[in-house]
Amino acid sequence: MQAAWRLATSNLSARRSRTALLVAAVTLSAALIAAVACALESANGAIRQQLEGQIGSAELRIRPANAGGVFPIGVMEIAESWPETDFAVPRARDAISVRVPLTVLEPDGDNGFVRRERTLTTDAMANGVDLRTEFKIRPPTMIAGRLPRKRGEIAVDAKLAERLSWVYANANQTEEALNQLGVNTDHLARRAPEIPERVTNEAEAVATNRDVGLRVGARVSVLRLFRSPVSFEQLENKFGISREGLTDFMRLFRSSVTLEVVGITEPPPLGGAPQVVMGLETFYTITGRAGVVDEVEVHLKEGEYDPEAVAERHRGDLDDSLSLTTTEKVTSGLEKNLASSNIGFILASVLATMSAAFIIMTGLTTGIAEQQRGLAIIRCIGGTKAQLAQAQLLTGLFVGGTGALLGVPLGVLFAKVMVTVYKDNLPTGLRIPLGMLVLAGIGSVASGLIGAAYPAWRVSRMSPLRALSNRAEGVKAHHLGVVLLIALACLGIQAATIGLPNDGDTLFWAYTTLGLPAMFVGYFLLCVPLTVLIVRVISEPLSVILRLPPRLLGRTVSATPYRHGFTAGAMMAGLALMISIWINGGSVLRDWLAKIEFPDAFVNGFRLAVEAQDALDALPFIDETCAITIHPVQTDAFGISGLTTYTTSFIAFEPSEFFGMTHLEFIEGDEATALERLESGGAVIVGREFQVAQGLGVGDTFACSSGDEEFAFEIVGVVTSPGLELASKFFNIGEEYIDQSIHAVFGSRQDMIEKFGNDNIQLIQIKFNEGTDDANAMREIRQALFGYGMLDAGSGGRIKQEIEIFIRGSLVVFSAVAVASMIVACFGVANLIVASIETRRFEFGVLRAVGAQRGLLTRLVLAEAVVIGLTASIAGTLMGVQGAWAGKRIYELLIGLLMELRMPLGPTLAGWGAVFFFTIGAAVPAVIRLNRQRTRELLASTKG
Amino acid sequence: MIRCAEVEKTYTLGSERVHALRGVDLSIERPGFYGIMGQSGSGKSTLLHLLAALDRPDAGEIEIAGKAIHTLSEREATAFRRKGLGIVFQSFNLIPTLSASENIELPGLLAGEDRQWLRKRSAELLDLLGLGERGRHRPEAMSGGEQQRVAIARALLYSPPVLLADEPTGNLDSANSDRLWRLLGKVAEEQDITVVMVTHEPAAASHCERVFVIRDGTVHGTIETEGLDAGGVAARYQQFIGAA
Structure with a gap:
């Protein structure tokens, strides 16, 4: 192993720039996985915090068996009487309307801006709680002020405070105003600005008004909601009171209650209705619903009891109309749902790992061709096949391991930056999922070993005598045929895993574990015969365009179809991802959202x-x-x-x-x-x-x-x-x-x-x-x-528009991942082009010696890059379409969505452009280096 | 020391079968500097490859230092090449990514030898071959003659009883070539080993004590070089070739 390690390290250190490019490709791949893992964990952390904030830390929960019902608060005493109970926490919820008076500057004809009183109103979810116990199990994060302590005091969340602001009101509750909400809540901790009697400058007026809104110390009017103690059906049946009659009667008695805002809390990270928290007595005053609650949570004594057993033991103590459940049931459901978001992570990780593996494989295989003679000599002087194979595996291990060591922290750093930028949406900050990061690292190391497996196998089959021969082995047509057959077989496997299963479970797992890797390998291999085909078709016209000697390009590429084909294969993955995402995303927009008919408006409430x-x-x-x-x-x-x-x-x-x-x-x-x-x-x-x-x-x-x-x-x-x-x-x-x-x-x-x-x-x-x-x-x-009790109202058109904006935004985000994948591949392509130039230095020297100008070498290498780019684009497009077909089937069997696939022309063209840009861009540094070398140096390159 | 009996080897090149060796009989009884001469395509390199256990004969027997190498498996042949003999090639025979010392140590590294012993041995060999100051240099920083001397040093790492050289001066000028031939003669004498050099140059062959002339895949005769200069060797060689 020591000898193999020495061979591997000498090889790596002797080609530092190319080693760096390979390591960079794996590093970026690992960084991509690690960043996605951290982002996912951070987002899930924010969600978990929010939901745990709602669920609380209590172990048991009493709710009405009939969803949406209420029950007498006296039930809490039953729970408190259980020997296992530490304390019980009641909670009542209802929708309320909140009104706040504000002083703002408004235009006064031609006389500038004058101070005026305005009233803003909005709706919110009121939470009536026991002020002594509630915050023990569900402590909110304060932005300003404190929590309510007595009757007449409330704390509002930042979302409500922002809704009751001049910025929101002045923007007429438009999308622009909605976007402003939650961007920066620092101003909520500041005092409301002093409003002058008059200002003449519009900019000053706007700047002053920008900070106007609800703050700690404000007194708000909360409208007392109408609430019938019994259902209309019961009233009509038992008392003969009509619904209309009762409604008209009750309207006469509707009045508002004035409350003091004593604190502003962090808003829920996922959105949802604005929240207000207050004591139960205040809540009852507002809602007129005294003595009832929506739920009672039971906090058990520390570490003594099994919640499930306690729930089972005391179910009989409660009325049949109530249910007693453990909150673990809720949280386990949450965890399960959060885990489902890992599906995308699994698919992306498989893709990134395979992409990196192929880049390593192509890089090492090219290296073998380049070092053929040296490897033969090692065999001649007693090096075993196993030692050469081990050296390749150790090279792969080094590249993968270094990529993991650099990439994982880089990904975490990138996620940290993103979390800092979007800190308002991710209030829990950066969460580092150690398990997933270990997986990302293992994935990188695995990509190194998988990528080195084929070169190791090849080198172990190398005959020292044949390797010593100067005769170049021609490409055998039947070998290309075998490659084509294997490629088609792999694509067939993918088609079978997608087409044959009739249930979503089998389809998903078969596709993830077999179909997706098979498709990847299939297209990677397909790039070899495709390169031969493409170069046959375009070499002559391209040679004319680029003023290359006839047949030079065609023969150069045809002599090394594997190297060129595999290089294209490394480049195609990002494009395939992009096309696949846009085909499926476009279908969702077209076949799902576009066909949905909305009523003109909706009103939503608790x-x-x-x-x-x-x-x-x-x-x-x-x-x-x-x-x-x-x-x-x-x-x-x-x-x-x-x-x-x-x-x-x-x-x-x-x-x-x-x-x-x-x-x-x-x-x-x-x-x-x-x-x-x-x-x-x-x-x-x-x-x-x-x-x-x-x-x-x-x-x-x-x-x-x-x-x-x-x-x-x-x-x-x-x-x-x-x-x-x-x-x-x-x-x-x-x-x-x-x-x-x-x-x-x-x-x-x-x-x-x-x-x-x-x-x-x-x-x-x-x-x-x-x-x-x-x-x-x-x-x-x-x-x-x-x-x-309205929490929100939305126009059908606007809802549809916002969902469309969200889906399009998601497509753009996923496209960024695809472009990142192309950049990863770009390093691999650069490595291969450098290697390709290195192995052909003598050939380039001969060309220069017989009169070729430097420009001709440049054009020749760039023409090869064009062939690689075109192969990658065609293969990537085909793979993207096949991947989209897989997506269509997965959508169909898992969630029943039927989609019609159509090529997204714009993203496809953009993807092709990116492939050509990155491929040609990857070749440029190598071309510049080649052109700096003198003919004599190029000709001397074969002496080793 | 070296014995070949009725050795045959046939290749297939494209659709054509080439009889490279047609029953070679050759015997070297004692250490010294020997040559194998022949025209291009005569089979001399094929014979060297068989002697180096890089290939196996279709028929016949080959023994080196008492070991029947025609019976060796792939694994045994590899082990034999590591310690049983040394090989020097015409060119490209050093690993470009390793320094001179590392190239010399490489067979030992492959065998898992003690690093200290390897360092000491490579230093000895560098001194022996007049490369004492060049140990840290990579091949690209050395002249062709120096590279070839490093290759000889590498071949001598385990003091093998046999050293095979395949046209070792093919890429050297005449002064460097002459120096190398003398060096090989000196090594054979001082190290008491058998050096077999494949060449087509009478000047090279004149440094050997005996030359085996190969023609059409068989040993056509031997030239005892004692008292002969390059011209004399050339004349004797022409007699064998011209007799065709």
């Missing part, structure tokens, strides 16, 4: 008051409204076992109203029959994804569970995925991360109430009259619903 719908109906520009309840149910219809678990949204509506307003395209069944069956109960209609992924259709049974109960519904229609489902997700990004909810099942509210016991309204969809101005309508809706 428990929307029923009269909110009446208030909307009273607006002149509104044609129709439809109240909707969205209830999460568990189903095993989708996902990858062990990595993902899915919750389906059971979307409940009054069938006739909903059908009158929402266009559903029936793929199976028809609207009339579905309507009739839905109204009679026990039936649902499902999204097309169920049919695609699970083969479920009309007449089949859809099984789901809610709490501990199982339910079965007959499917009476299969419809295309409507925008309603998407809109509900848009308003609940944070919760979506817990639930990982996809696809909807549509049923009647009657079933929802009877089976799931949930009669809340979370969403109202709105249809405008013809010709209604979208912006004005949204403003009026927000004003009309002030005080009705």
